[in-house]
Amino acid sequence: MKFRSFCLLFLIIPALLFAQGTKEQTVSEAPVFQAIDANNRTVQLPQKPQSILIAGRAGNMPANALFLFERVNDIALTLPKTDQGLGDFFAFIRPELNQTDRISQNASIEEIATHTSDVVLLKATHFSSIGQKLDQLRVPNFTMNLESWEDWQEEIVQLGSLLGESKRAEAILSLYRQRLEKIQNTASTIAQDQKMRVLLLQGDRTDNTSSYKIAPDDWMQTWMVEQAGAIPVWKGSNKAANGWSTVSFEQIAAWDPDMVIIVSYRTPTASFIDEIYASSIWQNLRAVSEKQIKASPHDMMSYIQPVASWILGATWLAKEIYPQAYSEIDMQEEVRSFYQDFYNIKDAEKLEKLVDLYAQSVAINTL
Amino acid sequence: MNDYSKEQRHRRGLLSSLCLLTLLLAFLFLFAGRYPSPGFRLPLDWSTNAMTRTIYLQVRLPRIVLAILSGAMLSASGFTFQMLFSNPLVEPGFLGVSQGSAFGAALMMVLGASSTIAVQTSATFFGLLALVCSYFLATRFRFGGWLLRLVLSGIAVSAIFSSALAVIKLVAEPTKDLQDITFWMMGGLWNASWRQIGSIVWIVTACILILLGFRWKMNLLSLQEKTSFSVGLSPKRDRVILLVVATVGTTLIISITGLIGWVGLITPHLGRKLFGSDSAYSLPGSMIIGSLFLLVCDTLGRTLLSSEIPIGLLSSFLGAIIFIIILSLRNQEGKA
Amino acid sequence: MNALEVHDLSFTYPSGSVALKHITLSIKEGSSVAILGSNGAGKSTLLDLLLGWKEDSRIILRGRSLQSYGRKELGRTLALVPQSEQYNFSFSVLDYVLFGRSPYLSSLGTPGEKDALIAYAALKEVGLSEYAQRSITNLSGGEHQLLLLARAIAQESNILLLDEPTSALDPANRKKVLGLLKSLHAKNRTLLFTTHDANLAYELATHVAMLKNGELICYGEKEKVVTSEMLTTLYDTHMHVALVGQTTLIY
Numbered sequence: 001m002k003f004r005s006f007c008l009l010f011l012i013i014p015a016l017l018f019a020q021g022t023k024e025q026t027v028s029e030a031p032v033f034q035a036i037d038a039n040n041r042t043v044q045l046p047q048k049p050q051s052i053l054i055a056g057r058a059g060n061m062p063a064n065a066l067f068l069f070e071r072v073n074d075i076a077l078t079l080p081k082t083d084q085g086l087g088d089f090f091a092f093i094r095p096e097l098n099q100t101d102r103i104s105q106n107a108s109i110e111e112i113a114t115h116t117s118d119v120v121l122l123k124a125t126h127f128s129s130i131g132q133k134l135d136q137l138r139v140p141n142f143t144m145n146l147e148s149w150e151d152w153q154e155e156i157v158q159l160g161s162l163l164g165e166s167k168r169a170e171a172i173l174s175l176y177r178q179r180l181e182k183i184q185n186t187a188s189t190i191a192q193d194q195k196m197r198v199l200l201l202q203g204d205r206t207d208n209t210s211s212y213k214i215a216p217d218d219w220m221q222t223w224m225v226e227q228a229g230a231i232p233v234w235k236g237s238n239k240a241a242n243g244w245s246t247v248s249f250e251q252i253a254a255w256d257p258d259m260v261i262i263v264s265y266r267t268p269t270a271s272f273i274d275e276i277y278a279s280s281i282w283q284n285l286r287a288v289s290e291k292q293i294k295a296s297p298h299d300m301m302s303y304i305q306p307v308a309s310w311i312l313g314a315t316w317l318a319k320e321i322y323p324q325a326y327s328e329i330d331m332q333e334e335v336r337s338f339y340q341d342f343y344n345i346k347d348a349e350k351l352e353k354l355v356d357l358y359a360q361s362v363a364i365n366t367l
Numbered sequence: 368m369n370d371y372s373k374e375q376r377h378r379r380g381l382l383s384s385l386c387l388l389t390l391l392l393a394f395l396f397l398f399a400g401r402y403p404s405p406g407f408r409l410p411l412d413w414s415t416n417a418m419t420r421t422i423y424l425q426v427r428l429p430r431i432v433l434a435i436l437s438g439a440m441l442s443a444s445g446f447t448f449q450m451l452f453s454n455p456l457v458e459p460g461f462l463g464v465s466q467g468s469a470f471g472a473a474l475m476m477v478l479g480a481s482s483t484i485a486v487q488t489s490a491t492f493f494g495l496l497a498l499v500c501s502y503f504l505a506t507r508f509r510f511g512g513w514l515l516r517l518v519l520s521g522i523a524v525s526a527i528f529s530s531a532l533a534v535i536k537l538v539a540e541p542t543k544d545l546q547d548i549t550f551w552m553m554g555g556l557w558n559a560s561w562r563q564i565g566s567i568v569w570i571v572t573a574c575i576l577i578l579l580g581f582r583w584k585m586n587l588l589s590l591q592e593k594t595s596f597s598v599g600l601s602p603k604r605d606r607v608i609l610l611v612v613a614t615v616g617t618t619l620i621i622s623i624t625g626l627i628g629w630v631g632l633i634t635p636h637l638g639r640k641l642f643g644s645d646s647a648y649s650l651p652g653s654m655i656i657g658s659l660f661l662l663v664c665d666t667l668g669r670t671l672l673s674s675e676i677p678i679g680l681l682s683s684f685l686g687a688i689i690f691i692i693i694l695s696l697r698n699q700e701g702k703a
Numbered sequence: 704m705n706a707l708e709v710h711d712l713s714f715t716y717p718s719g720s721v722a723l724k725h726i727t728l729s730i731k732e733g734s735s736v737a738i739l740g741s742n743g744a745g746k747s748t749l750l751d752l753l754l755g756w757k758e759d760s761r762i763i764l765r766g767r768s769l770q771s772y773g774r775k776e777l778g779r780t781l782a783l784v785p786q787s788e789q790y791n792f793s794f795s796v797l798d799y800v801l802f803g804r805s806p807y808l809s810s811l812g813t814p815g816e817k818d819a820l821i822a823y824a825a826l827k828e829v830g831l832s833e834y835a836q837r838s839i840t841n842l843s844g845g846e847h848q849l850l851l852l853a854r855a856i857a858q859e860s861n862i863l864l865l866d867e868p869t870s871a872l873d874p875a876n877r878k879k880v881l882g883l884l885k886s887l888h889a890k891n892r893t894l895l896f897t898t899h900d901a902n903l904a905y906e907l908a909t910h911v912a913m914l915k916n917g918e919l920i921c922y923g924e925k926e927k928v929v930t931s932e933m934l935t936t937l938y939d940t941h942m943h944v945a946l947v948g949q950t951t952l953i954y
Contacts, residue, residue, distance in 0.1 A: 106537065209558040214674060237673035245674035248557050249426050253418055254402040281425045284418035370836060371797060371819050453791045580811040587802055589792060593756055594785060598858065599778025599806035644792040644838075647813050 035162035038124040049118035051076040056126040087300040187229030198230040199257035203272035213244035220306040228318035269295040299357035433559040434665040435658040442657025444613040445631025458631035463524035467497030468618035494618035553677035554625035574616030583647040629686035708763040722748040735894040737904035740914035746897035778806030782855035793838035803857035825856040845876030865896035901953040
């Protein structure tokens with residue numbers, strides 16, 4: 001009797017489990033929201049995400065992409081600190097974000113999990129340190145690169161799919177394409193021997209001395225200069241393919257660029273421009289004597305980086321490098337319309353604030 | 368007796384030759400660089416091109432001077448530590464001096480007090496603090512010989528300051544990668560300017576001269592304290608003086624150049640190999656070798672590629688190779 | 704004149720253990736004094752104090768307090784031959800002996816020709832002339848001891864303090880070192896040496912001080928104090944002093 005009961009249990013329990021498993025499989029065979037992330041994983045959500053958490057460093061990049069979708073207004077967000085030093089764009093358009101606590105960029109897996117968000121967005125560089133670990137805890141997470149135009153084209157589509165906003169994703173991309181094509185069409189008419197030789201440098205200040213760095217060849221910064229129809233003189237020089245690397249003044253002099261554009265993600269760019277024009281060493285550079293040292297534009301984030309406003313950066317570069325060829329471009333209008341079309345900002349005061357910030361950032365170029 | 372004089376003459380001759388070689392290379396390397404194109408080039412347009420003059424006098428020459436100065440100071444400091452702790456495997460980094468000073472410099476920058484004086488003072492203060500902590504911790508430990516205790520406490524203090532440095536970087540630059548730590552961890556002379564050199568040259572030169580003044584006495588300070596006492600020294604006082612002087616000089620260099628590893632460890636060995644163990648010759652010898660070494664490393668770092676190769680990378684790589692070669696070469700049997 | 708005088712000297716280590724209790728003795732110039740005692744009797748501590756290594760004002764050196772001597776002056780007066788030395792660097796034998804010239808050099812000075820000559824002479828005296836350029840890490844135990852002696856000789860001080868000068872030596876080397884010490888004594892150097900070897904003490908010394916548990920149990924001319932009774936008290940075991948032909952043997 002006992003033996004038979006035992007055998008019965010031995011058969012029934014696995015059967016029940018098997019049935020359970022099958023049931024789960026049936027449910028998941030009809031995914032509602034699904035997308036493929038930058039690490040080629042298929043992420044499935046049972047319903048439209050109502051809460052999103054952005055984890056890890058460089059959180060402003062996924063946040064940037066996310067905010068392009070108007071739906072974000074209905075989603076509960078947990079963001080890391082996103083102020084690069086110039087102001088917080090996200091709190092600017094959604095002031096209530098200031099009321100909620102931000103999550104630390106170095107938050108532990110446990111802490112991320114306790115927020116029980118529907119999905120966690122993160123940069124692909126955090127795949128092994130955060131993404132895979134969240135997988136083990138069965139917390140849905142989605143990685144993005146967003147480093148190149150190819151990345152943006154692919155990943156905006158996927159993000160749209162995840163949010164159930166595929167139409168909007170297409171709309172965003174066509175907005176980008178429109179603006180980009182405008183630049184590219186004019187750029188293609190510039191003859192090779194007429195092209196400007198441009199040097200883009202990131203300024204870095206340590207201990208009261210400034211040093212300058214060049215971007216890797218395959219980064220968006222390099223690509224943007226090419227799209228504008230110019231020759232990036234540093235291409236082929238950055239051997240540290242995964243980061244900015246320092247160049248000496250001597251090398252800068254050897255390149256003898258027609259124009260130097262200074263980017264700075266922390267210290268105000270104007271301080272570098274002033275220092276360069278005042279330097280007894282730099283004064284020998286042709287670009288200095290021809291007053292071709294330019295501050296790069298920003299509002300709350302620099303435009304010369306792979307954030308959503310990169311298209312403004314590319315437009316600005318084109319206009320700055322070839323003012324005649326791009327004479328019909330009005331940058332302030334470009335900024336205004338960008339935020340209207342891409343971020344759906346209707347508040348005139350907010351728009352003017354952003355335009356104003358942009359105008360101030362490049363004011364030094366016309367002094 | 369003849370042997371002795373001959374040996375002295377030989378050593379002095381070698382020192383002079385090395386000095387001359389360093390000066391010669393310093394002069395030659397002035398013509399190496401990236402402008403107007405990579406490689407060696409004579410400045411034929413010196414009188415007509417202001418850029419050429421600027422590059423030579425304001426960009427290359429300060430770097431060459433800084434490389435020579437840093438090489439000499441770091442070597443002298445490493446040599447001194449090895450003699451005072453009677454251990455050929457010691458360098459200031461072992462007692463947390465390098466890490467302490469890097470931390471001190473980074474701290475000032477994060478707090479926004481990035482003036483030259485503030486950074487250098489802080490670097491020196493924390494470098495000395497690390498030394499004092501290592502020393503006192505060692506007196507508190509209750510097992511092992513003195514040297515073992517010192518090395519262990521040095522490891523602990525180094526680790527504390529390294530972590531503190533990492534925390535500063537982590538906390539202070541939330542949206543940036545860890546790229547900037549490169550400067551502190553691997554060092555670089557690309558910031559060299561006459562102004563920077565001017566801020567440290569007097570003190571560093573004084574430190575070098577003081578260490579050179581003690582060059583023969585260092586032999587005795589490597590022996591047991593009682594022995595050096597018995598031949599008329601004040602070993603405790605002399606050790607403190609030399610440790611402080613070596614540390615101050617090192618921290619000032621680090622505050623400008625970042626951490627340049629291996630120099631303080633390798634060049635004393637090379638010096639002893641060439642000049643014998645008598646520190647009266649091997650100390651100055653190590654210093655010259657250190658200057659030569661960093662001169663070569665920096666010239667390679669600024670000429671080979673269009674972007675700068677951190678000097679610490681080159682010094683570690685080349686230093687390790689040279690080290691392996693020295694260790695593999697066998698000394699003539701019985702000869703000092 | 705007395706070379707060294709000690710008046711009621713006591714010494715306690717920071718850990719609390721008492722090393723010496725009420726030691727009083729006078730050492731005449733030109734004498735050879737053995738400090739005899741078993742291990743832990745306080746011999747090395749006494750030597751350290753006489754060297755000036757630990758501060759004490761109850762030691763009189765040549766009529767003046769030990770404290771009143773400057774470092775170099777003291778170095779020119781007293782020389783130490785330690786029991787052993789550790790070497791981490793391969794100095795040459797000659798360079799090592801030159802260390803003994805330190806009290807005669809200026810603060811930032813290095814040895815000159817004259818010092819080299821004195822060092823060579825010291826090496827000759829101990830029989831290590833041919834080893835001048837050899838590394839000190841390549842010496843045997845006996846040669847090691849001779850090296851330490853050579854350095855002390857180069858120091859040209861009249862008073863030599865020796866810590867267990869023959870304890871680690873084989874009989875041949877012991878004989879050699881003993882001969883050297885005797886000849887140094889004959890040249891009017893004052894010798895003060897610690898040993899637990901009663902035979903060495905008798906052979907080399909003119910006077911013997913016996914130290915037991917930090918106390919001086921006797922001091923005087925060796926013929927008077929080195930007796931079977933005293934030695935038995937010192938070592939807590941039966942000791943005999945016997946005359947064998949011309950030689951005194953202690954066992």
